[in-house]
Amino acid sequence: MREIIAKAFLEIFSQDPLVAFAPGRINLIGEHTDYQEGFVFPAAVAQGIWVGVQKNGTNTTRIHSVDFQEDFVFDLQSFSPKKGHWANYIMGMVSQFKQAGYPVTGFDMAFGGNIPVGSGLSSSAALSVGIGTALSGLFDFKIPKKSLALYAQKSEQLFEGLNCGIMDPYASAFGKANHALLLDCRTNSHQEIPISFGEYSLLLVNTKVKHKLADSAYNKRRAAVEESVSLLSDAFPGIKTLRDIPESALDQVKAILPAELFPKAKHVIMEDGRVHKAGNCLKTGDLEGFGKLMNASHTSLSDDYEVSCKELDFLAEEAWKKPYVLGSRMMGGGFGGCTINLLKTDSVDDFKKTISKSYQDTFQIEPEFIAVSPSAGAHLLD
Numbered sequence: 246m247r248e249i250i251a252k253a254f255l256e257i258f259s260q261d262p263l264v265a266f267a268p269g270r271i272n273l274i275g276e277h278t279d280y281q282e283g284f285v286f287p288a289a290v291a292q293g294i295w296v297g298v299q300k301n302g303t304n305t306t307r308i309h310s311v312d313f314q315e316d317f318v319f320d321l322q323s324f325s326p327k328k329g330h331w332a333n334y335i336m337g338m339v340s341q342f343k344q345a346g347y348p349v350t351g352f353d354m355a356f357g358g359n360i361p362v363g364s365g366l367s368s369s370a371a372l373s374v375g376i377g378t379a380l381s382g383l384f385d386f387k388i389p390k391k392s393l394a395l396y397a398q399k400s401e402q403l404f405e406g407l408n409c410g411i412m413d414p415y416a417s418a419f420g421k422a423n424h425a426l427l428l429d430c431r432t433n434s435h436q437e438i439p440i441s442f443g444e445y446s447l448l449l450v451n452t453k454v455k456h457k458l459a460d461s462a463y464n465k466r467r468a469a470v471e472e473s474v475s476l477l478s479d480a481f482p483g484i485k486t487l488r489d490i491p492e493s494a495l496d497q498v499k500a501i502l503p504a505e506l507f508p509k510a511k512h513v514i515m516e517d518g519r520v521h522k523a524g525n526c527l528k529t530g531d532l533e534g535f536g537k538l539m540n541a542s543h544t545s546l547s548d549d550y551e552v553s554c555k556e557l558d559f560l561a562e563e564a565w566k567k568p569y570v571l572g573s574r575m576m577g578g579g580f581g582g583c584t585i586n587l588l589k590t591d592s593v594d595d596f597k598k599t600i601s602k603s604y605q606d607t608f609q610i611e612p613e614f615i616a617v618s619p620s621a622g623a624h625l626l627d
């Protein structure tokens with residue numbers, strides 16, 4: 246892919262580019278907890294986005310998307326979001342750089358990648374972090390990874406209107422080969438946990454659906470848990486987020502919150518606990534325990550947080566029936582995208598064959614299987 250981007254750049258802009266790579270991410274467990282300053286357990290993957298850049302000596306930015314075969318030009322002095330357009334990710338990052346005092350001048354860019362769009366592997370965070378890494382390298386800004394992740398989060402909030410958390414860009418920036426990141430979203434710091442699944446492997450199954458209104462439902466869930474925090478603040482003085490409420494206080498929480506808010510708060514509180522337990526399982530090699538936590542996470546996301554959909558539920562439930570699957574759950578924001586599965590490597594073929602058939606019989610869609618393994622975070626390429 247690096248060669249494809251460099252070749253396209255040379256053809257269009259008549260220069261050789263500086264190329265950066267930024268990966269997509271998986272999340273082992275810890276869903277919809279990052280924006281409550283909770284805990285998540287993501288890893289970067291080998292699939293990602295390649296971004297080629299070079300200065301052009303003007304005040305204009307010219308961009309070519311290799312995947313969409315489209316161009317976009319904007320003036321660095323005056324630009325604004327364009328509803329639903331991929332160029333928002335570039336304009337959003339440039340805007341963050343400018344606000345932070347980094348003097349971006351005219352540049353050309355070509356980018357493309359191999360993350361299936363809508364798969365829930367966070368191609369948007371990979372693109373934003375890739376742009377940040379490329380521009381930081383091009384202008385020699387030496388921006389710390391944590392700042393790049395925070396700029397990418399803010400950019401997506403302001404230019405795309407998704408009130409997202411820090412998990413996706415953080416994983417893309419900090420990923421490490423053969424490790425997952427046990428990330429504390431209050432301090433924005435992480436422990437690197439070595440991942441070795443022995444005779445088991447991770448495999449994603451892409452539903453190939455992305456239900457409409459996913460982004461507005463995401464923002465609504467976030468608003469609901471924020472409302473719960475304010476309703477709980479008298480009984481729990483000093484709490485900032487649901488992360489500050491222990492599982493042992495769930496009965497008290499239930500007595501205070503309205504019936505429609507309690508299950509959402511319960512999910513966030515319990516999911517934080519599951520992330521800690523999952524970290525311990527991986528540290529002690531208890532893969533069966535880890536798989537059970539994945540399954541419990543799915544049930545909670547589906548029944549309590551209500552961010553699953555019939556396609557994701559079907560794939561998780563089919564996977565649970567297989568004796569060689571240790572765990573299966575929906576991954577990411579929900580309403581489509583992928584399930585993440587931990588299963589015996591020598592049963593992957595049987596899994597693909599049987600799941601493919603049952604999913605097609607039920608939904609008339611051929612699912613996509615994506616093998617993933619924890620990989621390095623964003624970096625400049627030679």
Ligand code: GAF
Pocket residue numbers: 275276277278279280367409410411412413577578579
């Ligand atoms: C999306 C968001 F971008 C993340 O911040 C996170 O909230 C995730 O959904 C759910 O865990 O990927």
